[in-house]
Amino acid sequence: MRILVVDDDRLVTSSLKTILKSDKEIEVTATGNSGWQAVELYRKHRPDILLIDIRMEGMSGIDAAEEIIAEDKDAKVLFLTTFSDDEYITRAFQIGAKGYILKQNYESIIPSVKAVYMGQRVFGDEIISKIPHISRKENVLEKYGLNEKEMAIIKHVADGLSNREISRILYLSEGTVRNYISIILEKLNLRGRTQLAIFYYKNIL
Amino acid sequence: MRILVVDDDRLVTSSLKTILKSDKEIEVTATGNSGWQAVELYRKHRPDILLIDIRMEGMSGIDAAEEIIAEDKDAKVLFLTTFSDDEYITRAFQIGAKGYILKQNYESIIPSVKAVYMGQRVFGDEIISKIPHISRKENVLEKYGLNEKEMAIIKHVADGLSNREISRILYLSEGTVRNYISIILEKLNLRGRTQLAIFYYKNIL
DNA sequence: TTCATATCATGACATTTGTCACACCGGTTT
DNA sequence: AAACCGGTGTGACAAATGTCATGATATGAA
Numbered sequence: 001m002r003i004l005v006v007d008d009d010r011l012v013t014s015s016l017k018t019i020l021k022s023d024k025e026i027e028v029t030a031t032g033n034s035g036w037q038a039v040e041l042y043r044k045h046r047p048d049i050l051l052i053d054i055r056m057e058g059m060s061g062i063d064a065a066e067e068i069i070a071e072d073k074d075a076k077v078l079f080l081t082t083f084s085d086d087e088y089i090t091r092a093f094q095i096g097a098k099g100y101i102l103k104q105n106y107e108s109i110i111p112s113v114k115a116v117y118m119g120q121r122v123f124g125d126e127i128i129s130k131i132p133h134i135s136r137k138e139n140v141l142e143k144y145g146l147n148e149k150e151m152a153i154i155k156h157v158a159d160g161l162s163n164r165e166i167s168r169i170l171y172l173s174e175g176t177v178r179n180y181i182s183i184i185l186e187k188l189n190l191r192g193r194t195q196l197a198i199f200y201y202k203n204i205l
Numbered sequence: 206m207r208i209l210v211v212d213d214d215r216l217v218t219s220s221l222k223t224i225l226k227s228d229k230e231i232e233v234t235a236t237g238n239s240g241w242q243a244v245e246l247y248r249k250h251r252p253d254i255l256l257i258d259i260r261m262e263g264m265s266g267i268d269a270a271e272e273i274i275a276e277d278k279d280a281k282v283l284f285l286t287t288f289s290d291d292e293y294i295t296r297a298f299q300i301g302a303k304g305y306i307l308k309q310n311y312e313s314i315i316p317s318v319k320a321v322y323m324g325q326r327v328f329g330d331e332i333i334s335k336i337p338h339i340s341r342k343e344n345v346l347e348k349y350g351l352n353e354k355e356m357a358i359i360k361h362v363a364d365g366l367s368n369r370e371i372s373r374i375l376y377l378s379e380g381t382v383r384n385y386i387s388i389i390l391e392k393l394n395l396r397g398r399t400q401l402a403i404f405y406y407k408n409i410l
Numbered sequence: 411t412t413c414a415t416a417t418c419a420t421g422a423c424a425t426t427t428g429t430c431a432c433a434c435c436g437g438t439t440t
Numbered sequence: 441a442a443a444c445c446g447g448t449g450t451g452a453c454a455a456a457t458g459t460c461a462t463g464a465t466a467t468g469a470a
Contacts, residue, residue, distance in 0.1 A: 098330075101325055105323065108320065108325055111316050111319035111320040111322070111323055111325070112320045112323070112325050114320075115316040115317045115320045115327050117316070118316055119310070119313060120306055120313055120316070120320075120327045120329055121328045121329070121332075121333050122320050122325045122326065122327050122328075123325065123326045123327075123328070124324070124326070125325070125326060127326075128298075128326050149417085157399065158403065160396070160397065160400035160403050162396075162457090172417095172419085173418070175418090175419060175420060175421085176417085176418055176419060176420095178457070178458065179458090179459085181458075182457095182458055182459060182460085185458080190365070191365070191458095192367065192426085192457080192458085193457075193458090194362065194365050194398050194402045197399045197403055198363065198364075198365050198406070201403070201406045352446095354447085367426070368426075368427070368428095377448075377449090378448075378449055378450080380448090380449060380450060380451085381449060381450095383428065383429085384428090384448085384449085386427085390428080396428095398427075398428090
């Protein structure tokens with residue numbers, strides 16, 4: 001398991017190297033100190049895993065990773081960062097990072113690296129909770145006093161169906177569907193079925 | 206590191222047990238064969254990690270986990286499954302699972318368990334890609350030949366704004382906004398602004 | 411039984427939405 | 441100059457949407 005370690009703080013790279021070397025399955029092929037170097041060293045060594053800091057002077061870890069993944073679709077990039085920056089997180093996901101964990105507890109680095117090596121994706125707890133569509137949602141049904149039928153209708157609205165289509169599916173008259181939606185919008189304090197669909201995606205699905 | 210293993214196939218539990226025991230840091234406190242037993246055994250042993258199958262006869266792994274997490278907010282549940290079922294995945298996230306990995310390659314289980322133990326969350330690659338809001342999106346702008354203005358309008362539609370509101374923001378007439386949307390729907394082959402908003406959330410945001 | 415409640419439906423209505431044909435205009439291209 | 445084009449606007453229209461008042465029916469509680 002060959003790893004390339006990049007962080008603009010040399011103290012970090014060296015201690016990471018020490019930690020990683022303590023495991024006999026792991027070999028640190030090189031260490032770099034900039035996004036730039038990351039790209040360069042990755043090209044040269046083609047390591048199994050790139051362990052890289054997000055925020056760095058000059059080229060950020062994200063940009064470097066993007067570049068690298070563009071060249072090698074199967075690159076396994078594991079981001080390591082001191083804090084959880086919302087913007088970076090979603091970008092990290094979108095460029096196809098295999099992991100995003102906090103630097104804090106060093107013991108978790110080795111298992112994380114190994115899990116990534118084995119094809120899993122690893123994310124810190126704090127990271128996951130920053131992603132709206134994944135973090136746990138409270139029960140909208142209870143919070144806003146929506147009943148089963150109303151929920152069913154919302155689901156269909158969020159599928160982009162018209163009132164007529166929904167009425168056919170639910171064996172209701174079109175007018176009834178309209179009425180239900182009217183009530184729902186009232187309860188949720190929204191305007192229009194589009195906002196309702198958006199609400200569904202943000203809060204329920 | 207104490208682990209509770211639950212799967213309704215005894216063959217699986219026993220082989221998992223063997224694999225896990227091979228690591229000296231890991232101790233399998235017990236094995237169960239139903240969601241029911243999972244809850245019971247968890248109460249009794251309070252293991253560090255619950256490794257549980259999703260689909261089981263009777264009480265599903267998800268339901269069991271939900272029950273368990275309700276009782277112990279810090280429970281670390283790692284789902285293990287043969288296939289990736291969309292519905293289960295999002296539910297797993299929502300109830301606060303620490304991981305969701307496929308049974309296929311057994312070597313990845315130990316590192317995954319350890320990473321979870323260290324506070325990370327672990328998900329199989331195939332799993333993550335099932336989650337629309339996280340997987341990488343191609344450039345919709347190019348793919349469908351949308352121009353800047355059209356993208357701007359889509360964004361506002363996906364914000365739940367009416368044509369009138371959009372027109373005010375973009376300094377266009379309401380009619381023009383309507384025309385634009387009409388064109389966009391044509392290009393994207395959608396019906397209605399609601400579907401457009403949904404499209405935005407699934408493919409762009 | 412009588413009353414209350416939930417569920418479904420109707421009709422009327424004002425708005426919003428989507429489509430279409432056409433037109434204006436500033437800048438290119440020919 | 442003439443033709444063309446992208447961006448913008450208008451008017452007209454049909455359809456869909458949201459709101460409201462009202463009513464029918466069934467179910468269950470008093």
